[in-house]
Amino acid sequence: MSDxxxxxxxxxxxAHPAETARLEALAQALDPGTFHRLERLPLREDSRCLEVGSGLGTVGEWLxxxxxxxxxVAADRDPVHLRTRGVPGLEVRRFDVTADxxxxxxxxxxHARWVLSHLPxxxxxxERMARWLAPGGWMVVEDLVMFPLETSPEPLYRxxxxxxxxxxERRIGTDCRWARTLPALLSAAGLIDVHGDTRTSRVxxxxMGRFWRLSAEQLGVDLQQDFGITPEELDAFSDRVTAADFTAPGLATVTAIGRRAGRRERPHAAPL
Ligand SMILES: C[S@@+](CC[C@H](N)C(=O)[O-])C[C@H]1O[C@@H](n2cnc3c(N)ncnc32)[C@H](O)[C@@H]1O
Structure with missing residues (x-):
């Protein structure tokens, strides 16, 4: 295991005192879009589901x-903050998706949302997750991309x-551009019938504004030491990204959906 x-x-x-609030803000920003997409999948009522990197567990609870x-199964490397313990039908599991x-x-x-980009x-x-799917099973991966930040006309925000x-990226190896080609990556992992879309939530x-402010606060020391961002700039940024009149898009979310080949092809191959 690497150090x-x-x-x-x-x-x-x-364990960070503001992490629950940060994850809560993220879930509030993204849950409606996730539920809209999951609602449309033709899932059987007795489906076995794995929610990878489940955070607070809001998607697991909805499922x-x-x-x-x-x-x-709501699986997270550190499931201590899952609020969904004790929900019947929901199993909380300590699970490192890179090793277990x-x-x-x-x-x-x-389903995995805003997890894989953080994992080198x-x-x-x-590819391993694709093998855990039953024949005909669905993979839904949603991940962040930074293009709305790169193209913002607001100098301080950008x-x-x-x-x-x-x-x-420097600290934990996150790639904020990886998910741009997410549908192709699902195909490369062997999944079929792949489709995808991209959405943004505004700050x-x-x-999303709260999430971005709380994220900046956790990154504050690095931003000052390594990027010369002054405390005054950081304060102005925090105010701006949570201001009612600021309507810039935040990180975008690419969603890719595919399924493992299997069951559903058989009628074509072997007509009755
Ligand atoms: C940005 S949060 C996203 C939480 C949730 N998926 C959501 O969208 O609301 C990333 C989550 O992935 C979990 N995570 C990070 N690395 C992981 C790993 N190697 N295995 C499983 N979970 C991991 C973190 O503990 C955290 O809960």
Whole structure:
């Protein structure tokens, strides 16, 4: 195992006093889009689901309600902040997706949101996750991309936001551009019927604005030491990204959906 710092070791540790609020803001920003996409999948009521890097567990909890006869595993490297312990049908599991294994073919749905970009072994993780799907099972991967920050016409917002992406890349190996080609990456992992889309959530007085401000606060020391961002700039940035009149887009989310070949092709191959 490498000694390099990983997500959650120090940066974004679940033990940080503001981490629950940061994850809560993220879930509020992204859950409606995620639920909209998951709602449309033709899942059986007894589906076995794996939620990878489940954070607070809001998606796992929603899946349990949507699939009352199913079984949902909310898996996180550090599941201490999962608020969903004790929800019937939801199993909370301490699980490092870069190191722990699941049995081949054991899930009908695997969902991971804003997790793989943070993992240097991301493509290998995606390929292993694809093997955990049952024939015909669905993979839904959603991940962040930074293009709305790179193209922002607001100098301070662009400067601090891009420096934030650099800090997470240097510290934990996050790639804020990896997900641009996410549908192709699912195809490369052997999945079929792949499709995808991209959405943005705006900052300002919104959950995404709160998330970005809380993220900047955790990165503050690195931003000052390594990027020369002054405390005054950091304060102005925090005010700006949560201001009611600031309507810039935050990090975008690319969603890619595919499924493992299997069951559903048989009628074509062997007509009755
Ligand atoms: C940015 S948060 C996203 C949380 C949640 N998926 C969401 O979108 O609301 C990333 C989550 O991935 C988890 N995580 C990071 N590395 C992981 C790993 N190697 N295995 C499993 N979970 C991991 C973190 O503990 C954290 O809960």
């Amino acid at each position: 390099a710092e990983q997500y959650g070791d120090q940066l974004f540790s679940h 349990v309600r949507r699939l009352p006869a199913g079984h949902v 294994e699941a049995p081949e073919g054991s899930f009908d749905l695997i 072994a991301r493509q290998n993780v995606l 400067k601090v936001s891009l420096a934030m992406c650099d800090v997470v 300002g007085r919104t959950p």
